[in-house]
Amino acid sequence: MPSRRPWTLCLDPKPFLYPVIMAGGSGTRFWPLSRHLFPKQLLRIGGNETLIQQTMRRVSGCAKPARVLISTNAAQAELIKGQLADWKDDIQDNFVLEPEGRNTAPAIALAALEVLRRDPNGLMLVVPADHVVTGQREFEAAVGLASRLAMEGYLVTFGVKPIRPETGYGYIKPDSKALLGKKGTLRGYRISKFVEKPNAAKAAQYLKAGGYYWNSGMFVWRAATILDEIRLHQPGLGKAMDHMNDMKTAGATRQAIDEAYRRVPSVSIDNGVMEQSSKSAVVPVSFKWSDVGSWGSLDEVAAKNKAGNVVTGRVIDVESTDSIVYADRRVVATIGLNDMVVVDTPDATLVCPKSRAQDVKKVVEILKQQQAPEHLEHLTVQRPWGSYTVLEEGPGFKVKRVTVSPGGRLSLQLHHKRSEHWVVIAGTARVTRGEEVFDLRVGQSTAIPVETQHRLENPGTETLHIIEVQNGPYLGEDDIVRFKDEYGRATKS
């Protein structure tokens, strides 16, 4: 007896699913813990893993890790690879790099083209790298239903039941008369309307009325469908993306393709496609979700002590309540705070009421205008071979602690303006200095004169730590000539 259902409904969608982790955002809303070059997804929030690690683990429940694509940019790719080291072999060829941030639609189109290349029937599960989801089983069930609807040609988003009159999210009203499918207690509907971030009165009304859901920014669709819908509703973007794809097929240089991407219009997938499309659908979900959009939102995801405080690090508190206190290496003393946020990092400290946490962006804006480094990166800077931390700098000198991972190797380099002194404090250093190559152990040291080719590597199995003292009239990171580099950064070959 032949089924009267369309073929797609008979098919298990799971083998077609490609999770796409959107990890290109620059994060300043968690400043000073996040920085332009160290965004929120790399932070340990609401768990022992960082948000991107949690995300990777979450989507690995929906598809094999080897099918997970990471949409990001070159600046962040190395950091992300470091954080996703557990899945290193699975994902090494799965990075879809945006040459430049152009909002969500172009990044999604780029990922869709990659999925299509791998499977013409491929489905995409698009998830931001920096959200928190609690309820793995509920998440996978929702993805299951959404995938079925996606195979039928819908653009499916997940609707989260509001728990407060939030004015920071978009809202979605399902069309309760247009049921598209169900599975257990889950339902999928066409969308009656999208509501942009409402004012406080509207938000309160939606919360009271019910039937409105937060737009979680997670989606499931066929790669072919989303590209078609982009072409339909954003023809400029569609053409540009197709042109880029043709260039790639025709073997254009990386540089030419990047150049083309930079001319692509900046469009959000929500405004630009979902809200326009007749194929938009929503699955109201039961898992707990937070976009952890500000320090205040930590309340939703972090563990609290009896007094309602979220406390990290060496904090001495006297009678504070409902506050968020983050200490890094220093001791932070708080007395009688209520509903406050205190975040202490090696180079910057933030203090504000939770209700003002959104205004962190104003602080970051001021720092940017001042060209202050504190908006851009941390004192500890991650590198493909390890990391370095500036311990102190002053006129004519800079002191760094440098760590090199086992097997890590800095480029063969020289500096025109500075000499360097290295003292090994843990592990073994292999030093190239001019024509010499020698090993240094703990307590041994060497000096690298100006204009001398040198290289530092870790031949051992434990992390190498050295203290580097730089001397010279100019100590910028750009005074470097790279001769050989394991990580493709050589200035000269």
Added chain:
Amino acid sequence: MPSRRPWTLCLDPKPFLYPVIMAGGSGTRFWPLSRHLFPKQLLRIGGNETLIQQTMRRVSGCAKPARVLISTNAAQAELIKGQLADWKDDIQDNFVLEPEGRNTAPAIALAALEVLRRDPNGLMLVVPADHVVTGQREFEAAVGLASRLAMEGYLVTFGVKPIRPETGYGYIKPDSKALLGKKGTLRGYRISKFVEKPNAAKAAQYLKAGGYYWNSGMFVWRAATILDEIRLHQPGLGKAMDHMNDMKTAGATRQAIDEAYRRVPSVSIDNGVMEQSSKSAVVPVSFKWSDVGSWGSLDEVAAKNKAGNVVTGRVIDVESTDSIVYADRRVVATIGLNDMVVVDTPDATLVCPKSRAQDVKKVVEILKQQQAPEHLEHLTVQRPWGSYTVLEEGPGFKVKRVTVSPGGRLSLQLHHKRSEHWVVIAGTARVTRGEEVFDLRVGQSTAIPVETQHRLENPGTETLHIIEVQNGPYLGEDDIVRFKDEYGRATKS
């Protein structure tokens, strides 16, 4: 025609006056800016000079600097000498060192014995090192009248007119019928009663009623009078002090005298003598005074911006009001604070409402219980030859920036457990290493192996800065054997 007034009133008291700066307090009320070993008097509050510098300048208007005695302890004497370098030659023999803190009465007795040694008719102007006084002329006038009364045998304190219902001070009610003397608009009276720190209702009542004055903790009296009154009202203390004085006259060792001092009872001059004595008097004063007893009291003495904030250092503020924000080397961002205190130092950060600033002592107590270094001293530690700052420490290593003043010379020393690497980043270093003596200039370095005698000195005219990297299984400051020392600290001669 012979005068009918006592001879003392005809005499100018000024040549008899010895200011005594009480600088022995350990200051934790301004934690984390003050530390047990770096008390409030060493902080720059309410001016460009530190409190003890301001105090020295103030009393220098009342007597020659060479007559100013400094009552303190050995731990603080070097720091104070550093801060009072402008008066170095005047005060070098004027330090009266308490072997141990025993409250104000024994310290004052010790100073009184020293004044008596210099002049049997000597008057003492006793002032805490860490108060702020605004109105130099008014101060000197009040000291003038108080000195005249002191010559007549009174124990004179200064009464400050209350400007708020303060519960943290003692109050004094003058006996308006017992006028002892006047000068211009100033009056001196016998004291009708002392009132210990009142509750809020009492304090409000005193403020409203008028006729009550804050006890400022500054006094003028004859050295002979205060010693007599101590003997009368605190006979135990009196005997102990006289015994110590006899020991000193008889040539007892420093150690024996110190030992005797440790057995002296701990008594405050207010409770123990002033409140008991029939000779107590008060001069209500017109100068502005603050004991800057907590972060909140900065309001009374520091300059405020338009929003009512007292701001120091690199602070990025968005719409805060009436707050105190202190940044050191890091950027501190504050948003929407009101009536708050934020103090950021290299190793500790404090955040509290102004109204809770008194509870800083609870934080310090907790740190003390935890044996945490942050209650005791700063990352930058002052030494007779300069200072050092711990930049970072970890298992098996410590990194310091060491500064040596021109002509400064560390002890000839060795360490059993650690090697040291020195890199010069400013100035010139003269290094003794084993049998060698050599100079290092900027960018040059040397290594000092374990068990090797070494010495660092600054032969130049600019401050020497080096980065020192220590390696070894134990890096405590007590792993040091001193052979020769300019500052009397040699372990072996």
